[in-house]
Amino acid sequence: MKILVIHGPNLNMLGKREPELYGDKTLVEIDTLVEKRARELEVEVLCFQSNSEGALIDFIQAQAPKADAIIINPGAFTHYSLSLRDALIVSDLPVIEVHLSNIYAREEWRHKSVIAPIARGQISGLGWRGYIAALEILAAEKA
Ligand code: DQA
Secondary structure, three states, X not given: OEEEEEEOOOHHHOOOOOHHHHOOOOHHHHHHHHHHHXXXXXXXXXXXXXXXXXXXXXXXXXXXXXXXXXXXXXXXHHXXXXXXXXXXXXXXXXXXXXXXXXXXXXXXXXOOOOOHHHOOEEEEOOOOHHHHXXXXXXXXXXX
């Protein structure tokens, strides 16, 4: 089983970026923890981050045919990127949406996700462990 783990804009700044909201781990540290858990679960992961909507869509189009599921934190694209939403639909893969912070406890405009209606589910507010939970759920489903 192969899972794409996709991070959207500004998530490359984790560690420095508002640690009270997003935690103090860097993206490299989070990806390393995800890769370690994936090895334990005997699933393959491919992690990718971009600040560009087009690069995220290109990655999904190129990699989805070779993958079984997607875990994505779309960053601020969560709230308005219909082209990212469409790319996820076209992938025809189960999608789990992850947010480090609880988007429902923040500004009103963050309460709406255009991704959530096409996702299998959403994990919001549980920090980096949200990615691990998503991975465990997908691995358990394949077993
Ligand atoms: C985020 C929440 C978004 O509203 C924000 O724009 C982000 C990070 C999160 O992980 O909590 O970039 O997706």
